[in-house]
Amino acid sequence: MEKICVAVRVRPPVAPETSNVTYWKPEDNRISLHKPLGTPISDHVFDQTCTNASVYELLTREIIHAAVEGFNGTAFAYGQTSSGKTFTMNGSETDPGIIHRAVKDIFEKIQMTTDREFLIRVSYMEIYNEEINDLFAVENQKLQIHESLERGIYVSGLREEIVNSAEQVLKLFESGEVNRHFGETNMNVRSSRSHTIFRMVIESKGKDTHSSSEYSSADAVRVSVLNLVDLAGSERIAKTGAGGVRLKEGKYINKSLMVLGNVINKLSEGARQRGHIPYRDSKLTRILQPALGGNAKTSIICTIAPEEVHIEETKGTLQFASRAKRITNCAQVNEILTDAALLKRQKLEIEELRNKLQGSRA
Template sequence: REEEEMAGGEEQQQERILVSVRLRPVNAREAERGDGTEWECAGPATLKFLGTIPERAMFPASYTYDRVFDPECSTRQVYDEGAKEVALSVLSGINCTCQTSIFAYGQTSSGKTYTMLGITEHSMAEIYAYIDQHPDREFILRFSAMEIYNEAVRDLLSSDTTPLRLLDDPEKGTVVEKLTEETLRDKGHLLELLAVCEAQRQIGETALNETSSRSHQILRLTVESSAKQFLGKGNSSTLQACVNFVDLAGSERASQTAASGMRLKEGSHINKSLLTLGKVIRQLSGGRNGHIPYRDSKLTRILQSSLGGNARTAIICTMSPAHCHVEQSRNTLLFANCAKNVVTNAQVNVVMSDKALVKHLQRELTRLENELKFPGSASCPTHAEVLKEKDEQIKKVWLVLVNHFLIIFTFMVTSYIYNNHLVLKYIM
């Protein structure tokens, strides 16, 4: 019964990106310089600017988001209130063709990697806890990881550093060609792969951060689940979803990082891709009017669906409270202001077996035909319109059914020709 209900289609809901701001403590370098604190949390959703009088004229006095976390808040609290709902939606089948995502955004040295590491670990732990609590379902988890370094996409699960190509798939959207995808054996296997990713990622020292991330990192977990009672019976439905954990490289100024040579080149690529991300967010927050420049960077192209498609998305903006970073912090908040106005469409995706799909379409066809045979009161003034509408619905169902069989037939013919071609080639 559960699988039949799942096979009924897709449940769609419109919602905004969940936007949080995390204010980190003043670090040792800032304390040595005597930098004062310019920001404070004035409540669970409000950030207050404490600047001097001239600066107050340039900045709003306060900013409001879905959640604001002060320096005393733990990463566990940030996860529970700013990411958990989005992360665990992967267990509900949101979504299949696109990606639900959790981003960490902010200037370099603001705590993005520290935050995302904790968010990822808490998410994975709860996903495995959920699996343990649902022995009636069969789960398959797959993991992949990539980084975007100097606008080149690299596989973090492979020692091969050859840049990977991005391809356009009519159903899946942008896909990364030849990206390694590991089927997870257990939680321990996942932790091993996370350690590999950490070791492979590009990091370097700048004046602001001794271990600065020099690339954007995307960790992707795909979850498939089916009710065990229907497995192997040909009429099973599978919930599919994936979630991205995105640790963005930090925006930076060469004057602050004292970057030169390779570090300067890295910073230039980082800032360019973040600028494109900002343009996309601003365009989406304004109602999607006009061209949206997804293809202007590898980052926005890969994450296009998470930003404005069938997805649920959370963005955690990290920032320093120090006076020397006021302008960069303000830029982070402007990005957050735009992001909180972006609307996405989340839907539960169900992948049905051929037999289950045909059964579903046949049931729908029978229902519509019965409504035409027994329409109820013929005196209804809109009766003709109702009949016409039902006729159109029947035509649509028939078209879907015929199209489904054509796809299967084409696949079988193509496979037959391909296999025979290989045989002839071998004989010749």
């Protein structure tokens, strides 16, 4: 069994909060509040000086490479509002975030993989007020979640773009960001008002160097799904000053994050005590179901703010991280046999049966 990789990242204090006392202090894989906490609550703790490059290298790079090899992968940032989740995922011009680094890394990895051919499709969705909207096609709103044996859990009607370069993907990503819901609160000038999922579907098959036919009769197609998720932050109405539309958005955000916390709690209890796991209570957890409890390699970055005013929210985030650290899952390569491969397998089985029949007659 593989453990889901969990990290805590402490953002630097922002200008209006510099007069507040900093209570949380990272130390190795622990974090302290006045005094060190005895048990490590995550696999890594990143302090205020840490860059997105360091987070990516230690926490996400391995998952990205595994996705190219056929493993499902997910990376997402969780935490209170204004704690640095969007910066971790999107970054800046001087310090690109996980999404930008992952996209470039995928295409570099593909270029080095000379024995396989690849097809990459990307999509970008948001969950706003518990409704799924397509950020590549604004007319595609209120999309539904479906499940099938071939595709697993997927969003019906979501636009997918076939891409062949990192530059093309990042251009599409930027166009989708324009359609995302943001708003101003007392806690954040540009607060994310929706959860977003940037998805890359990576298909590959081995190159047939010994046959003139289009497909190798013995090959299988690997299909992996990579989810890069920027969650909206949990928030307290009294601190954000939310009202009207912002208040409604905050309620939906907090509800879906509460369900995510419940799912994490159930998964961390152990196989015998889990019982029902409420994936279907939220569209966020339903979409992320394979990443949390199934066939996927997953990393969770829990972001916190270091100031005194955020103590209670930080405790909740650290509790989430501690529970997530105890979850295990089993990731496997996803392979689908081509029609040619199935035909060859059937021919071999028929030939084997014929030989057995002739042997019994003799």
